[in-house]
Amino acid sequence: MTSQGRTLPKRLEDFLRNWSLPRQFAGEDAASEAAQSEGSKGLRPRLEEADRIGTSICPYCAVGCAQLVYAKDNQVLHVEGDPRSPINQGTLCPKGAATASLLANPDRLTTACGGRTLCYGSRAGRWRICRA
Numbered sequence: 120m121t122s123q124g125r126t127l128p129k130r131l132e133d134f135l136r137n138w139s140l141p142r143q144f145a146g147e148d149a150a151s152e153a154a155q156s157e158g159s160k161g162l163r164p165r166l167e168e169a170d171r172i173g174t175s176i177c178p179y180c181a182v183g184c185a186q187l188v189y190a191k192d193n194q195v196l197h198v199e200g201d202p203r204s205p206i207n208q209g210t211l212c213p214k215g216a217a218t219a220s221l222l223a224n225p226d227r228l229t230t231a232c233g234g235r236t237l238c239y240g241s242r243a244g245r246w247r248i249c250r251a
């Protein structure tokens with residue numbers, strides 16, 4: 120038995136039955152369901168769940184790449200480049216593409232530091248050096 124409760128021959132049988140390539144060799148159309156595995160049939164694009172799409176500018180550098188921000192229930196799902204922008208034409212560098220991670224980081228400062236040397240991250244509950 121395997122960790123999934125199926126024997127190796129059963130797993131191989133399932134793999135060959137669900138793998139798209141043998142079904143396409145057997146004559147099924149590659150543009151039909153033959154291109155889908157059992158695992159991929161239930162997958163949905165995560166942006167399908169978004170109830171709002173906003174625009175923003177990448178916060179990281181002076182290039183000012185335009186972004187599309189997808190959100191659901193006021194939580195950011197995804198950030199991508201805005202294809203309408205003449206500056207970045209839908210692209211983001213790796214730093215800009217990680218903007219959603221910046222927003223979701225529990226250690227992110229959520230209050231202005233007011234010019235002090237040390238800032239207190241309200242959610243993280245830690246002091247940080249803000250200015251040298």
Ligand code: SF4
Binds near residue numbers: 179182207210
């Ligand atoms: S995506 Fe990259 S190049 Fe564009 S503004 Fe952000 S950091 Fe700068």
